[in-house]
Amino acid sequence: MKMPSVKYQRGEMVMGRWPGSSLYYEVKVLGYDTKSQLYTVIYKDGTELELKEQDIRNIAGFQTRSRSRSRSRSPGRRRSRSRSPARTTRRSSSRTAAAVAAAAIMESAPSSRRDAKLKDTLEVRLSPLQQTSAAENNSNNKHEKKEENNTANKVNEFESKVEAEPELNQGRYNLRRRKEDGDAKPVETKPEQLEEKDAKVAAAAPANLSTPLDFGGKIGAYFWLLFLPAWVLFVVLQGDLEDPSLVNFPPPLPPLEEFWDAQALGFVILWVLLQALLYILPFGKLSEGMPLSSGERLKYRTNGFFAITVSALAAAAAVYLGVDLTYIHSHFLQLATATFLISVLLSAYLYVHSCYAEPAQLALGGNSGNVVYDFFKGRELNPRIKNFDLKFFCEMRPGLIGWCLINFAMALAEMKEQRLDAPSYSMILVNLFQLLYVVDGLWNEEAILTTMDLMHDGFGFMLAFGDLVWVPFTYTLQAYYLVSHPNPLSLPAVGAIITLKLVGFYIFRKSNSEKNAFRRNPSDPKLSHLKTIPTATGKSLLVSGWWGVVRHPNYLGDLIMALAWSLPCGFSHLLPWYYMIYFIILLVHRDSRDMSECRRKYGSAWDEYCRTVRYRIIPRVY
Numbered sequence: 029m030k031m032p033s034v035k036y037q038r039g040e041m042v043m044g045r046w047p048g049s050s051l052y053y054e055v056k057v058l059g060y061d062t063k064s065q066l067y068t069v070i071y072k073d074g075t076e077l078e079l080k081e082q083d084i085r086n087i088a089g090f091q092t093r094s095r096s097r098s099r100s101r102s103p104g105r106r107r108s109r110s111r112s113p114a115r116t117t118r119r120s121s122s123r124t125a126a127a128v129a130a131a132a133i134m135e136s137a138p139s140s141r142r143d144a145k146l147k148d149t150l151e152v153r154l155s156p157l158q159q160t161s162a163a164e165n166n167s168n169n170k171h172e173k174k175e176e177n178n179t180a181n182k183v184n185e186f187e188s189k190v191e192a193e194p195e196l197n198q199g200r201y202n203l204r205r206r207k208e209d210g211d212a213k214p215v216e217t218k219p220e221q222l223e224e225k226d227a228k229v230a231a232a233a234p235a236n237l238s239t240p241l242d243f244g245g246k247i248g249a250y251f252w253l254l255f256l257p258a259w260v261l262f263v264v265l266q267g268d269l270e271d272p273s274l275v276n277f278p279p280p281l282p283p284l285e286e287f288w289d290a291q292a293l294g295f296v297i298l299w300v301l302l303q304a305l306l307y308i309l310p311f312g313k314l315s316e317g318m319p320l321s322s323g324e325r326l327k328y329r330t331n332g333f334f335a336i337t338v339s340a341l342a343a344a345a346a347v348y349l350g351v352d353l354t355y356i357h358s359h360f361l362q363l364a365t366a367t368f369l370i371s372v373l374l375s376a377y378l379y380v381h382s383c384y385a386e387p388a389q390l391a392l393g394g395n396s397g398n399v400v401y402d403f404f405k406g407r408e409l410n411p412r413i414k415n416f417d418l419k420f421f422c423e424m425r426p427g428l429i430g431w432c433l434i435n436f437a438m439a440l441a442e443m444k445e446q447r448l449d450a451p452s453y454s455m456i457l458v459n460l461f462q463l464l465y466v467v468d469g470l471w472n473e474e475a476i477l478t479t480m481d482l483m484h485d486g487f488g489f490m491l492a493f494g495d496l497v498w499v500p501f502t503y504t505l506q507a508y509y510l511v512s513h514p515n516p517l518s519l520p521a522v523g524a525i526i527t528l529k530l531v532g533f534y535i536f537r538k539s540n541s542e543k544n545a546f547r548r549n550p551s552d553p554k555l556s557h558l559k560t561i562p563t564a565t566g567k568s569l570l571v572s573g574w575w576g577v578v579r580h581p582n583y584l585g586d587l588i589m590a591l592a593w594s595l596p597c598g599f600s601h602l603l604p605w606y607y608m609i610y611f612i613i614l615l616v617h618r619d620s621r622d623m624s625e626c627r628r629k630y631g632s633a634w635d636e637y638c639r640t641v642r643y644r645i646i647p648r649v650y
């Protein structure tokens with residue numbers, strides 16, 4: 029049956045603008061509603077949207093223009109063809125969103141600018157760019173020239189405009205939710221289906237260009253490089269004082285030779301080697317990471333639970349054989365110094381390694397061209413020595429398992445120093461709570477592959493130092509503190525603290541598992557009751573379940589647990605509360621980093637998510 033006399037007919041293939049962006053995708057017209065004057069269209073991944081006529085273009089115009097012009101004219105294009113693996117993947121598809129976007133630009137730009145624009149487009153490996161009106165082009169001309177090579181900025185610029193003008197997104201389209209749709213096709217795509225679209229979106233942020241600088245930019249990087257090690261030194265020295273405090277004036281530095289102990293360095297190296305050995309043993313699952321911009325998926329040996337079990341047995345055997353693990357307490361400063369040295373050497377290696385990496389292997393941040401900033405932030409996304417993934421290994425093994433070993437040593441040190449037959453309740457709680465946290469992380473090790481660090485952040489000093497020094501030497505402060513500052517707990521207090529920990533753990537685990545399961549298999553029947561918002565990348569956003577309560581329910585659970593870790597230490601000093609304070613700052617900052625990253629990736633769909641789920645971490649508060 030023919031539709032009423034309208035421009036596009038049912039069943040016709042046309043190019044539909046993705047709401048809130050200027051990207052056009054191939055869509056099929058399903059119908060036209062005369063009342064709302066909207067076309068219902070379906071994208072290739074099954075997403076159905078309602079679009080206005082002005083957001084639909086004829087497919088033919090796109091094809092001829094993109095083929096005839098963009099193929100032959102730009103040397104940039106020829107260069108990028110051979111260089112980028114991401115590009116290779118896209119070449120196989122007949123009409124890419126990028127080519128379409130290039131055509132869209134040409135439609136509107138005056139010819140001289142058009143060529144410059146086209147060159148831009150092609151030199152950034154066919155990143156999807158926005159279609160700009162002639163008027164906008166003129167007014168932005170100067171500005172754009174200045175940022176000619178910075179597509180990342182262009183994308184951001186456009187998105188902030190969308191944010192400032194929400195009506196651009198609202199009213200123009202309706203997003204259909206699976207649940208409400210009844211028999212509508214699922215809007216999710218399987219990971220394999222995601223790859224091509226993912227690759228297109230990743231290309232919107234070319235690896236050799238940077239997002240706005242984070243952590244206070246270049247000056248900030250100098251500051252953090254000095255401050256972070258100094259802070260570890262400060263808290264390690266404080267923990268030994270009779271009256272420690274976060275607001276104490278720093279105690280006088282011990283003589284230099286006190287920092288150094290060759291034996292301590294030897295122990296640290298042995299520990300890292302043991303963990304590396306356990307990591308490469310062919311036990312446990314080989315898990316696939318999320319698709320990279322090239323569409324490739326790296327494999328990771330997720331045998332962390334095996335590693336901590338063997339490490340625990342080794343520690344127990346050592347104690348049984350008479351090894352005095354309280355050495356860790358008495359040589360805390362020397363062990364921290366040795367580990368710090370290793371983290372600096374590793375960071376230097378990572379920086380050099382990244383200089384030989386393909387542009388496509390670089391992370392989006394950390395490629396500012398400023399050596400200090402890039403050294404700090406990390407340039408390469410997944411540095412590997414053959415199959416040995418350095419970032420994954422450092423994040424999940426030596427520091428994390430080392431944290432539990434140190435806590436255990438502190439419990440032994442407490443018994444020795446306080447002349448106890450068994451550790452105090454407070455020490456037991458801190459040990460068990462943090463052990464549960466680490467074991468849970470290792471048990472669900474695969475879930476780390478969908479976190480920000482693994483997916484987006486480069487591996488540089490920040491993470492190397494964070495994983496190897498910061499985690500084991502500052503996350504253990506509660507146990508370190510309790511060795512010389514006993515805090516007796518009543519049984520009701522123990523019960524209340526355990527309850528708090530369990531509540532936090534439940535929220536943390538449930539929300540992380542929900543997101544991980546959804547990202548790995550969006551059509552998982554167990555998640556079919558959840559509402560989602562489709563996005564232009566082909567991925568969707570959960571908008572009910574835990575991710576419908578706040579935008580970071582996993583942070584909420586984590587914070588509640590952090591509270592339960594500090595409470596056993598009482599309120600007489602601020603030092604054991606350091607983790608709580610640090611964690612609030614870290615998670616608030618991480619949340620805002622993630623918000624900007626998601627806004628960049630998902631555009632108007634993200635704004636829609638934020639309108640639906642209003643609070644970031646704590647319901648009705650923040």
Ligand SMILES: NC(=O)c1ccc[n+]([C@@H]2O[C@H](COP(=O)([O-])OP(=O)(O)OC[C@H]3O[C@@H](n4cnc5c(N)ncnc54)[C@H](OP(=O)(O)O)[C@@H]3O)[C@@H](O)[C@H]2O)c1
Pocket residue numbers: 478479480481536540543546547567568569570571575579580582583586614618622625626637
């Ligand atoms: N103990 C510590 O020191 C520490 C420090 C930091 C973090 N953590 C914990 O580590 C875990 C991981 O944290 P993270 O910072 O990497 O953040 P995360 O919350 O695990 O990951 C954020 C990513 O999740 C995806 N996402 C966001 N909203 C979504 C939604 N509504 N539906 C589906 N996907 C959505 C987005 O990525 P895509 O859309 O690209 O998939 C986003 O970039 C958390 O539990 C956190 O508490 C612990």
Ligand SMILES: CC(C)CCC[C@@H](C)[C@H]1CC[C@H]2C3=C(CC[C@]12C)[C@@]1(C)CC[C@H](O)C(C)(C)[C@@H]1CC3
Pocket residue numbers: 256423424428465466468469470476479481490491493494495498499
């Ligand atoms: C100030 C800087 C030195 C900050 C450094 C940050 C890192 C220490 C953290 C960033 C992501 C964190 C993280 C865990 C540990 C600490 C970080 C590496 C984690 C491995 C702890 C166990 C959890 O179960 C986890 C796997 C969810 C978690 C992932 C993120």
